[in-house]
Amino acid sequence: MTQAPQTIEPSDEPTPRQSEVLDAVLALLVEGRDALTMTAVARRASCSKETLYKWFGDRDGLLTATVRWQASQVRAGNFDRQRLDAAALRESLERFAANWLHVISSRTSIALNRVAVGHAASGKSNLGGIVLANGRFAIGERLKPLLEAARAAGLIHFDEAEEAFRTFFGLVGRDVQIRLLLGDRLEMTEAEIARDAARATRQFFALYGAKEAPALTAGQV
Amino acid sequence: MTQAPQTIEPSDEPTPRQSEVLDAVLALLVEGRDALTMTAVARRASCSKETLYKWFGDRDGLLTATVRWQASQVRAGNFDRQRLDAAALRESLERFAANWLHVISSRTSIALNRVAVGHAASGKSNLGGIVLANGRFAIGERLKPLLEAARAAGLIHFDEAEEAFRTFFGLVGRDVQIRLLLGDRLEMTEAEIARDAARATRQFFALYGAKEAPALTAGQV
DNA sequence: CCCGAACCGTAACGTACGGTACGGTAGACG
DNA sequence: CGTCTACCGTACCGTACGTTACGGTTCGGG
Structure with missing residues (x-):
C-alpha cells in the first residue's frame, strides 16, 4: 500500500483533505440555514457520502471529529x-x-x-x-x-x-x-x-x- | 354550543385535560428514553393525535404550551x-x-x-x-x-x-x-x-x- | 499499458416521524 | 331515541434523512 487515510476513528489528526470536510461541517453549522445533513456536507465539501462514512463511521463520528477539530484550533x-x-x-x-x-x-x-x-x-x-x-x-x-x-x-x-x-x-x-x-x-x-x-x-x-x-x-x- | 376547549393558541390557561397532556409531555421529556414524538405523547396521555393537533396546532405549539405550563408552575x-x-x-x-x-x-x-x-x-x-x-x-x-x-x-x-x-x-x-x-x-x-x-x-x-x-x-x- | 485503490456523484433503500383521515364511542341535549 | 360534539384509537400518507450500493474517473505503481 502507498498510504491509507482510512478511518479517523481514534483521536488522530485529520489529513488535509479531511480537515476540508470538517471545515465544511463547521461552515454549514454556522450558517445554520438548514439542518446539518450528510448530503449537505458531502455537497459542500465536494466529496461523496461514501467517503464520509468510510472516514468517520457515521453521523456521530463526523460530529465528534468536527468538535475535536474545532477544539484543536482554539488552543x-x-x-x-x-x-x-x-x-x-x-x-x-x-x-x-x-x-x-x-x-x-x-x-x-x-x-x-x-x-x-x-x-x-x-x-x-x-x-x-x-x-x-x-x-x-x-x-x-x-x-x-x-x-x-x-x-x-x-x-x-x-x-x-x-x-x-x-x-x-x-x-x-x-x-x-x-x-x-x-x-x-x-x-x-x-x-x-x-x-x-x-x-x-x-x-x-x-x-x-x-x-x-x-x-x-x-x-x- | 356547550363549551369549546378548542385551540389553546393564545396564552390561555389549559383545561385540566390539556394539563394532563402537558404533564405527559414533561414526563416523556424527563425520562428522555426516546425522542419526544407526537405518537408517544398521544399514547402516554391516552389521547389521539388528532386531538393534539386540534388543541396545539402542531408540534411546536405543543412544545410552546408545555414550556408555558411548566413556567406557570414554578413561580x-x-x-x-x-x-x-x-x-x-x-x-x-x-x-x-x-x-x-x-x-x-x-x-x-x-x-x-x-x-x-x-x-x-x-x-x-x-x-x-x-x-x-x-x-x-x-x-x-x-x-x-x-x-x-x-x-x-x-x-x-x-x-x-x-x-x-x-x-x-x-x-x-x-x-x-x-x-x-x-x-x-x-x-x-x-x-x-x-x-x-x-x-x-x-x-x-x-x-x-x-x-x-x-x-x-x-x-x- | 494495465491494475487496483481511493474517491466523486448519484441513485436507491429503509425507517422514523410529522401530519391527516376515518371509523367508533360516550355523553349532552332536544 | 336521534343527533351532534368531542374525543379515542389506528391506519395512512408524504417527506426527510441516515445509510448503502454502484458506476465512472483519477492516479500511483508495476
Missing part, C-alpha cells in the same frame, strides 16, 4: 510563568477572560454547543462530554496552575483552586452563554468583551485578592 | 417588602439563589432547556425566547426590585441593577447550567444548593455591600 496561549506579580496576574486573568468570552460568543462555538446539548438529551455518543472536556474543563486545567502560582506568590488567597476557578468562570460568563444558546440577540463587541474581562478580573481580585486589587487599567466602569 | 414567591435590613436582604438573596439552583438543576428544566436550545438553532418558533423570558429574565425582573430597595436602604451599592443582577446570576449559577445541559453528572444535593446559595450571597455582599457583609450563617466555608 489559547498559556500564561507567562516568569515574573508573576500582581500586574502580570491581572493581565493573564484578563486575557483568559477575554479569550473565553470570544470563544463562547463565536458563532462556531454556539452552533457546536447547540448540537452537543441536543445530543446530550438522546444520550448516545458522548458529544457533550467532549465539548465540556475541550471547553469548560480545558480552560479550568489551564487556569488553575496560574491561580496556584499566584497563591504561592501571595497574590491571592483560596482553599480550593477548583472553587476559585468556578467563581471566576461565573464572573466572566454570567448569563452570556445560556442566552446565546437560547437564541438571544446579544452583541459581544470587542470593547464589550474587554470591559467584561476587566470587570470580572477586578471582581475576582476583590473576592480573592490578598490585599488590594492592582491598579485598574484605563476605562473602568 | 417562586417574592420577597417580603417590609423591614428590609441586612439580615432580611441576605435571606431573600439566599432564597432566590437556592430557588434558582433548584430550578436549573431539575430534570424538567434541563430537558426543556435542551429542547429550546435545539430549537434556537433551527430558528423557527421562538421556544428559546420563551424559556429565557420565563427563566433568566423573569427572575431578573423579580430580583431587581429587591436590589433597588436594598440600595435605597443603603445596604448595597451599584449603578445599574441589571449589572448587579447579572453578577449575582453568575456567582450563583457559575458552570452549573452548561455542565448539566451538556450531560455532565453533577450532583446538586439539597445541602450543596444551600451552600452554593450562601456562598454566592456572601460573595455578592463582598462585591456590592455598603459596609460589611451581615453575619454569616452557620456552616460557612
Whole structure:
C-alpha cells in the first residue's frame, strides 16, 4: 500500500483533505440555514457520502471529529510563568477572560454547543462530554496552575483552586452563554468583551485578592 | 354550543385535560428514553393525535404550551417588602439563589432547556425566547426590585441593577447550567444548593455591600 | 499499458416521524 | 331515541434523512 487515510476513528489528526470536510461541517453549522445533513456536507465539501462514512463511521463520528477539530484550533496561549506579580496576574486573568468570552460568543462555538446539548438529551455518543472536556474543563486545567502560582506568590488567597476557578468562570460568563444558546440577540463587541474581562478580573481580585486589587487599567466602569 | 376547549393558541390557561397532556409531555421529556414524538405523547396521555393537533396546532405549539405550563408552575414567591435590613436582604438573596439552583438543576428544566436550545438553532418558533423570558429574565425582573430597595436602604451599592443582577446570576449559577445541559453528572444535593446559595450571597455582599457583609450563617466555608 | 485503490456523484433503500383521515364511542341535549 | 360534539384509537400518507450500493474517473505503481 502507498498510504491509507482510512478511518479517523481514534483521536488522530485529520489529513488535509479531511480537515476540508470538517471545515465544511463547521461552515454549514454556522450558517445554520438548514439542518446539518450528510448530503449537505458531502455537497459542500465536494466529496461523496461514501467517503464520509468510510472516514468517520457515521453521523456521530463526523460530529465528534468536527468538535475535536474545532477544539484543536482554539488552543489559547498559556500564561507567562516568569515574573508573576500582581500586574502580570491581572493581565493573564484578563486575557483568559477575554479569550473565553470570544470563544463562547463565536458563532462556531454556539452552533457546536447547540448540537452537543441536543445530543446530550438522546444520550448516545458522548458529544457533550467532549465539548465540556475541550471547553469548560480545558480552560479550568489551564487556569488553575496560574491561580496556584499566584497563591504561592501571595497574590491571592483560596482553599480550593477548583472553587476559585468556578467563581471566576461565573464572573466572566454570567448569563452570556445560556442566552446565546437560547437564541438571544446579544452583541459581544470587542470593547464589550474587554470591559467584561476587566470587570470580572477586578471582581475576582476583590473576592480573592490578598490585599488590594492592582491598579485598574484605563476605562473602568 | 356547550363549551369549546378548542385551540389553546393564545396564552390561555389549559383545561385540566390539556394539563394532563402537558404533564405527559414533561414526563416523556424527563425520562428522555426516546425522542419526544407526537405518537408517544398521544399514547402516554391516552389521547389521539388528532386531538393534539386540534388543541396545539402542531408540534411546536405543543412544545410552546408545555414550556408555558411548566413556567406557570414554578413561580417562586417574592420577597417580603417590609423591614428590609441586612439580615432580611441576605435571606431573600439566599432564597432566590437556592430557588434558582433548584430550578436549573431539575430534570424538567434541563430537558426543556435542551429542547429550546435545539430549537434556537433551527430558528423557527421562538421556544428559546420563551424559556429565557420565563427563566433568566423573569427572575431578573423579580430580583431587581429587591436590589433597588436594598440600595435605597443603603445596604448595597451599584449603578445599574441589571449589572448587579447579572453578577449575582453568575456567582450563583457559575458552570452549573452548561455542565448539566451538556450531560455532565453533577450532583446538586439539597445541602450543596444551600451552600452554593450562601456562598454566592456572601460573595455578592463582598462585591456590592455598603459596609460589611451581615453575619454569616452557620456552616460557612 | 494495465491494475487496483481511493474517491466523486448519484441513485436507491429503509425507517422514523410529522401530519391527516376515518371509523367508533360516550355523553349532552332536544 | 336521534343527533351532534368531542374525543379515542389506528391506519395512512408524504417527506426527510441516515445509510448503502454502484458506476465512472483519477492516479500511483508495476
